[in-house]
Amino acid sequence: MHPIQEPAQANYWLMQGRTLFLILDVLGVAFFGFIVAKRMTPLLRGQKDARWDRPWTRLGMLGKFWLGQWKQPRYRGAGTLHLLIFGGFILLVTRAFTVFMQGLSVNFVVPGLSGEAGRIYGIVTDYAATVVFLCIIVAIIRRLLFLPARYEVPLEHRKADTADAIFLLSQIGALMAADALLEASKAAFQTQQGQPTEFLAVLSLAWMFKGAMLSLSLPTLQNLYLGSYVLYLLTFFLLLCYRPFGIEFHVETSLFSVYFAKLDRQTIKPVRWGVSEEHLDEVKSFGVKKFEDFTWKHMLDFYSCADCGRCSDNCPAHAVGRPLSPRFLTRKAREYSFQHYPVFGRAGEGPNLIGGIYSEDEIWSCTTCGACEEECPLLIEYIDKIVDLRRGMIDDGNVPQSLQKPLKALESRGNAYGKMEKKRADWTKPKEFQLACKVPVLEGEQRADTLYFVDSITSYDDRMQAIGRATAKILDHVGENFGILGAAEKDSGHEVRRFGEETLFQALRDHNVEAIQATGVKRIVTADPHAYNALKHDYKNMPPVEHISQVIAREVKSGKIQFRPVENKNDVYTYHDPCYLGRHNQIYDDPREVLDAIPGLKRIEMDRSRDRSFCCGGGGLMLFYEPKEDQRMGVKRVQMAAEAGANVMVTACPFCMVNIEDAIKVAGLEGKMTAIDLAELAEQQMVRKTPATVEAVEVAGTQEESAGGR
Amino acid sequence: MTVEILVCVRRVPDTSENEIALNREGNDIERDDLVYSINEWDNYAVEEALQMVAKAGGNVTVVTVGGDDDEEILRREMAMGANHGVLLCDDTFEGSDGRGIATILKAFVQKGQYDLILTGAQAEDGGAQVGGMLAAMLDYPFASLVTSVEVRDGKTLKIGREIEAGNKEMNEIDLPCVLSIQTGINEPRYVGMRGIRQVASLPVPTYGATELGVEAGAVGGSGAKVKRVDYFAPPLGKGARMLEGSQEEIIDELLELVKAKGGLK
Numbered sequence: 016m017h018p019i020q021e022p023a024q025a026n027y028w029l030m031q032g033r034t035l036f037l038i039l040d041v042l043g044v045a046f047f048g049f050i051v052a053k054r055m056t057p058l059l060r061g062q063k064d065a066r067w068d069r070p071w072t073r074l075g076m077l078g079k080f081w082l083g084q085w086k087q088p089r090y091r092g093a094g095t096l097h098l099l100i101f102g103g104f105i106l107l108v109t110r111a112f113t114v115f116m117q118g119l120s121v122n123f124v125v126p127g128l129s130g131e132a133g134r135i136y137g138i139v140t141d142y143a144a145t146v147v148f149l150c151i152i153v154a155i156i157r158r159l160l161f162l163p164a165r166y167e168v169p170l171e172h173r174k175a176d177t178a179d180a181i182f183l184l185s186q187i188g189a190l191m192a193a194d195a196l197l198e199a200s201k202a203a204f205q206t207q208q209g210q211p212t213e214f215l216a217v218l219s220l221a222w223m224f225k226g227a228m229l230s231l232s233l234p235t236l237q238n239l240y241l242g243s244y245v246l247y248l249l250t251f252f253l254l255l256c257y258r259p260f261g262i263e264f265h266v267e268t269s270l271f272s273v274y275f276a277k278l279d280r281q282t283i284k285p286v287r288w289g290v291s292e293e294h295l296d297e298v299k300s301f302g303v304k305k306f307e308d309f310t311w312k313h314m315l316d317f318y319s320c321a322d323c324g325r326c327s328d329n330c331p332a333h334a335v336g337r338p339l340s341p342r343f344l345t346r347k348a349r350e351y352s353f354q355h356y357p358v359f360g361r362a363g364e365g366p367n368l369i370g371g372i373y374s375e376d377e378i379w380s381c382t383t384c385g386a387c388e389e390e391c392p393l394l395i396e397y398i399d400k401i402v403d404l405r406r407g408m409i410d411d412g413n414v415p416q417s418l419q420k421p422l423k424a425l426e427s428r429g430n431a432y433g434k435m436e437k438k439r440a441d442w443t444k445p446k447e448f449q450l451a452c453k454v455p456v457l458e459g460e461q462r463a464d465t466l467y468f469v470d471s472i473t474s475y476d477d478r479m480q481a482i483g484r485a486t487a488k489i490l491d492h493v494g495e496n497f498g499i500l501g502a503a504e505k506d507s508g509h510e511v512r513r514f515g516e517e518t519l520f521q522a523l524r525d526h527n528v529e530a531i532q533a534t535g536v537k538r539i540v541t542a543d544p545h546a547y548n549a550l551k552h553d554y555k556n557m558p559p560v561e562h563i564s565q566v567i568a569r570e571v572k573s574g575k576i577q578f579r580p581v582e583n584k585n586d587v588y589t590y591h592d593p594c595y596l597g598r599h600n601q602i603y604d605d606p607r608e609v610l611d612a613i614p615g616l617k618r619i620e621m622d623r624s625r626d627r628s629f630c631c632g633g634g635g636l637m638l639f640y641e642p643k644e645d646q647r648m649g650v651k652r653v654q655m656a657a658e659a660g661a662n663v664m665v666t667a668c669p670f671c672m673v674n675i676e677d678a679i680k681v682a683g684l685e686g687k688m689t690a691i692d693l694a695e696l697a698e699q700q701m702v703r704k705t706p707a708t709v710e711a712v713e714v715a716g717t718q719e720e721s722a723g724g725r
Numbered sequence: 726m727t728v729e730i731l732v733c734v735r736r737v738p739d740t741s742e743n744e745i746a747l748n749r750e751g752n753d754i755e756r757d758d759l760v761y762s763i764n765e766w767d768n769y770a771v772e773e774a775l776q777m778v779a780k781a782g783g784n785v786t787v788v789t790v791g792g793d794d795d796e797e798i799l800r801r802e803m804a805m806g807a808n809h810g811v812l813l814c815d816d817t818f819e820g821s822d823g824r825g826i827a828t829i830l831k832a833f834v835q836k837g838q839y840d841l842i843l844t845g846a847q848a849e850d851g852g853a854q855v856g857g858m859l860a861a862m863l864d865y866p867f868a869s870l871v872t873s874v875e876v877r878d879g880k881t882l883k884i885g886r887e888i889e890a891g892n893k894e895m896n897e898i899d900l901p902c903v904l905s906i907q908t909g910i911n912e913p914r915y916v917g918m919r920g921i922r923q924v925a926s927l928p929v930p931t932y933g934a935t936e937l938g939v940e941a942g943a944v945g946g947s948g949a950k951v952k953r954v955d956y957f958a959p960p961l962g963k964g965a966r967m968l969e970g971s972q973e974e975i976i977d978e979l980l981e982l983v984k985a986k987g988g989l990k
Contacts, residue, residue, distance in 0.1 A: 296922060412805065412914030419915050424742050426918060427760040433742030435758055477972050518919035 019204045020237060021121045022244040032241075036118035036248065043252035050259045051267070053358045057306065057314050063288040064310035066275040073274050076394070081273040086392040090325060093163070096150050097392075100187075103147035104266075110140045110194070114247060134214060141198070141219035148191040148220055151184050158184070165324030169343075176322075183254075183263050190250045191220065196243035199224030204236040260358070265321040269393050272319035275312050276394035280385075281552035281599050284310075284399045286406065286517055295518070302406025302515060304367055306351055309400070316395040317349040326387035326397065331630040332380045336645030339380035341387040341397050347372040369408060376643055378404045379415060382633030383513045384594040389626050398513070405515025418514065421639045426519055429505030429526070430471035431636060440501040442473070442480035443487070452484070452491045456501035457534040463498035465490070466536040466558075470546040471506045472634075472669045478676070479669040485698035486542040486563050492701060493570045497540070503530040509549035509595075510635025524554055531557065540566055542694050544595035544668045545634050551600070562596060564667050567697050568605035571612045578700040580614035588618045589661035590693075591652065591675065592628035593668035606667050606693050613700050621659045629655060631678075634670030649678030653688060667693040726879045727783035728900075730774040731839040732807070733830055733859070734767035734789050736798045737849040752956050763798040766845025770906035772913040773874055774843055775806045781876045784808040786837070790818055790829050799929055804920035805913070815933040820946030823854030828944050830855070831862040832937040841882070842903045846870050853905070860903035868898055869905040 023033045079085045084101055087094035109125055116123035128136050157163075158180050168176050198213070198221040205212035206229065215222040228236065258264050265272075277284075285292075286301055288310065303309055326341035327333045333340045351372050355365040369375060381401045388397055408414060414422070421431035429436060443454040455461050467490060473483040490497045508523035531539070541547050542563040551560040570576040590610060596602045603625045610618050623629045632648040633640075653675060656664050664675055675690040682688075691699075738745065738754070739762040746755045763771075774785045786809040787802040789795050799810030813829050821829065834842060842860075846869065847853035853869075860867030872893065873885035879900070886894050887907055898904075934941055942948055961967065968975045983989050 296919075301919070409915060409917060410919070412916060412920070414915035416912055419913075420741060422915065422917065423739075423762065427739070427762070428742050433739070435744060437758065516917055518917055518922070522918060 017208075018210065019201055019240060022118050022241055023121045025241050027241070027245070032244075033119055036115075039248055039252070040115060040118070043248075043255065047252070047255050047259075050256060050358050053356070054259050054264070054318065056362055057352050057356045058311040060307045061309055061311035061314050062307075064275075064284075064312040065288045066312055069278060072278060073276075076276055076278075077270070077274050080276070080392070080394055081270060084392070086390065089390065090323075092157075093323065096154055096157075099146050099150045100154075103143040103150070106140055106143040107147070107194075109136070110144075111251065114194070114197070114244075118244065118248065137213060138216040138219075141195075141216035141221050144191045144194050145216075145218075145220040148188055148195075151188040151191070155181055155184050155188075163324070165328040166322075167324075179261055183257070183261070186250060186254045186257070190247065190254060193243050193247035193250055195220035195224050196239065197247055199228055200236050200239040200243060203228040203231065204233060204240065207233060207236070259318075260353075262320065262322045265319045265393065268315055268319040269321075272312075272315055272393050272395065275315070277396050277399070279552070280388070281548055283402050283512055283553070292521060300407075301410040301517065302408070303400070303403040304369070304407040304411070306348070306355065306365055306368060308403070308407065309348070313396065313400055313403075314348075314352065316393075316400075317345050317352055319393050320345040320349065320395055321393065322346065323392065325390040325392070326395075329386040329390045329627065331384060331386065331632075331648045331651070332382065332642075332644075334629075335648050335651060337380035337642050338374060338377045344373070344377075344397065344400065345395065368404065369413070373404065375408065375413065375415070378408065379418075379640055380642055380644075382594070382630045382637055382648070384630035384633070385598045386594075386627070386630065389598050402513055402515055405513075406517060407515075409515045415640065417639050417641045418636055421636055422511070422514075422516060422519065425506055425508075425511060425523065429523065430475060431506065431639065432471065432475050434475045436502045439469075439474045439504060440499060442469070442475075442483045443499075445484075448484050448487075452488050454487050455498040457498040457536070458501065458503065461498060462535060463496050464537050465495050465497040466531060466534060466539045467497050467499050468507070468531075468539050468541040468543075468546050468550060468560075469499055469504060470541065470543045470669075472673070473543060474504070476669070476673070479672060482542055482669055482672065482692045482694055485692065485694040486540075488698050489563065489567060489576070489694060489701070490540065492698075492703070493566070493575045495540075495566075498534070498536075500527075500530050500534070505530075507543075507546040507549040507553075509545040509553065510637065512549075512553060514636045520553075524549075528554055528556070542667070542669070542692070544593045544600070545670065548595045548599055562600075562602060562605075562667070563694050564596070564602060564606040564609060567609045567693070571609060576697070577702045578613040578697070579702055581616045581700065584615050584617075586617065586663050587661045588616055588663045588665055589621055589656050589659055590618065590624070591621070591631065591656070591664050591666045591671060592625055593666060593671050594628065594630050595634075596667055597628050598626055606665070609693060609697055610665060613696075619659055619661055621655050621661070623655060631666075631668075631671040631674035633674075634668065638670065638673060647674070647678055647681060649674035650682045653678040653682050653684060657682075657684060657688060662688055664688065664690045665693055665696060666690065726781060726876075728777060728781050728840045728876060729783050729838055730778065730785050730841045730843060731834060731837070732767065732771050732774050732785060732787050732802070733842065733844045733855065734771065734787050734798060734802060735764045735845070735848050735851070736761050736789065736791060736795045737764045737851075740849055747956065747958060752953070754956075761794070761797070763801060764845050764848045764851075766847060766906060766908055768802075768845075768913050769908050769910050770843040770845050771802045771805060771807060772911045773906055774841075775914075776911060777841075777874060777876055783840075786811060786839075788813060788830070788833055790814075790821070790826050796929055800921050800924055800927075801916055803924045803927060803929075804916045810927075810929045812929055812931045813933075813937065814931050815939075817934050817939075817941040817945045820949060821944050822949040822951040823852060824858055824950065825944040825948050827855050827858035827862055828948075829937065829939055830859050832939045833932065834859070834863060836932075836937070840879075840900045842901070844903065844905050846905045846907045856903055856905035863901075863903070866898050866902040867904075868896060868902070870907045871904045872907050872910050874904065874910075 025032045027035050084098050087097050113125055158177055202212045202215055202225045215225055258266055286295055287298055290298055324342050330341050351365060356362045378401060383398045424433035425431050440456055457463055469483050473479045505523050505526050508520040512520035536558060538558045539550055539560045540563060547560060547562045550557055590606055610616055629652050630648055631652055666672060672690060672692055679685055679688050738759045742760050748755045771787060778785050785807040787799055787807045788811045789799060790813045792814055796812055803810045813833055818829060844856035857867055868884055870887045871884050872887045875883040877883055881897050881899055884896050884898055888894055968978050
């Protein structure tokens, strides 16, 4: 009877295990270090990025999105699989370390994991390895037989995707199997000899292997034990060093991508980090034109992308056949970086990105709705990259003709429509409206507590002016002391910034900031989510900003706003979340509370709602852009509402209104579907204060009647 | 082989950003609150010049006859990439007719060495006169409504011209020459405030009548042989009707009308 020979003591060919493994470990780690260093080269050549602030918030993000895998369950099947594999990996890190050390020193134990704790840890890792192994098998089967559509790769990018995935998965599987074999062969050896043996968790992979190996001869078990150790080590290093060549690199980089993730998501990155606006004129080139114009964090994103396809699965541009897929935006950049910054060989200058790996239409196709960023489990940023690429095109004068006129008009007239400044307040001019509601222009001595920031489309578009009037009537009804800027207001510039025309945006913003500060208002209300987002996040030193839906919701609670019941009880309402109210500002509940406060209003949710809302087609300058697409986003959205069983779409954004009303016509749903703005609906259903008594009594009467009728 | 190109440009009220109305006197449009931009055809001409120079080498100079306000469009075109901008400005130039403008430009052309002179096919508030007259005064060959230009050698250009009924003809034309450029010949690049700011410090020389050697009597109001005597919106013709109301109402009414006349079934 003799104890099993440990790998550290054994002789492998002519070398003692301890020496062999030391050499292997050093080589493996050094090679991995070399590859990672090569992969970091472009990051060192990238632009600055300010990501070193707010460490506690960042650690919190790490806990939630990395360790907690917060976004994973948004896709049930794949998410669960990933959670299990990730959890297994985390547990197995110490196990791998122990195995390593045991190759160098017999009976090595991680401090704190001796005795009872070690036994429990052993059981947990046995199960973890088994779970990971099973998940890997499921993942392989899924890849081979049930490949989800979002993993599809268009022909021009066709690479051995599935083969690569399966190779990686089988490597992980092999690692788990080697680990189990290592434990099982030792346990079988010891059991045969009647020696005390480490407990193997029942039904774990190691436990099953042991059962199968009990009848093998002692020398065979000894050889299996020593052999599986080498197998474990080699698989581990193969996996480690192969990862930086593909999507599996995310195992390492995700930790950093999540820690350094963008914290202020609602605004756009500065043109160059570390260059103040006053010094922008000294910057030679704006935006991203060549790969090295990306910031190091954006380059890191390219490595971290796991190619899960969730971004493109939710991208409205992709859904309607525009030439944009966020997944490939990243993937093409990663391939570019691998090609021009190879691990073996010299780094070389590559071609410009536009015309090289991206097309102009691809970059103009994005509505900055944020669906991709909402979905990405690794918090990869897309909007900033798109805007940076657009800045580069703007700087080169490379702008579609359809956008040049509105940009020029924004420069000379302060609105994209080229309308006269002095007509900006004309929406307040209709006689009936002026009798019902006074909307003072805050100029000269005219003062107010609240500014209603109207913005261009509501000021000038015939249809959207109704939203402006409804908003004013609501503010008037709740007793708000408010006014507008009139001719002194210019476009908020929200889309100007997001289309990459930063200089023009800053001019518009500076003009508005000055005009707003001159009025001395204490707060700002707007009915346009794009203006809301600009005022709240792009502008600085503004008084508090509210969207009208927040005002209505508050005043419904306070009792200042009361609604009469809907006239047609058969109407089914659904609320469409505007991107810049919902996803970008998390205002999901206020509009819904308002709708639910209207007596008799039947409301249903579309499949895609709240943070999965589907963009209507985009606002601001996007209305002028002529995309290449198979279908309009709005049409798809209207069809979603129809499928959900709604016949009234409520939204809270003038741009959504443009797109949805157009889409209703294009989809041939006229007469079957209508669209209304939340402010219009609220104003229409509001119980008026004047002439107070008459109407209130009437409404009370109808309510009593209907109550009695039930 | 390089080409030295002169592009003659003009600043006009931007028709897409203004509501053009007659003034009270009825001799001009109401010019308060107007925004101006470069004449659209001229912008295409500058873009074409820049593309030619990018291929063949050379310089692009933009020139305009006007006042201090007109410098703005020269800077815009310089931001696009034009190498030089020149303002031809003199009190005696005011009120020039087309022939007067051509006379001033001719004097400027003769001060330099240009292989090619481009103008827009017409100005938004003009009559497509200057290009042809300038060519005649210089005794240069002239092609109008040009929709494509190809630099061949240093001596000739191959140009395409738009013909009524959608046809196109190709010509060879000797240099130096004058071409009037039609819109759609290219896609002019975008110029924003940043670009204009970057050329803000570049000099824009101004030449007056004396520098150019232009006789005061030949240009300006006194030299003009074409004079505007009236300016008005034409009265409604027989059977014409202006639709009024909101956009929706106008569209609805128009649809009704078209249906009533059998245009839509």
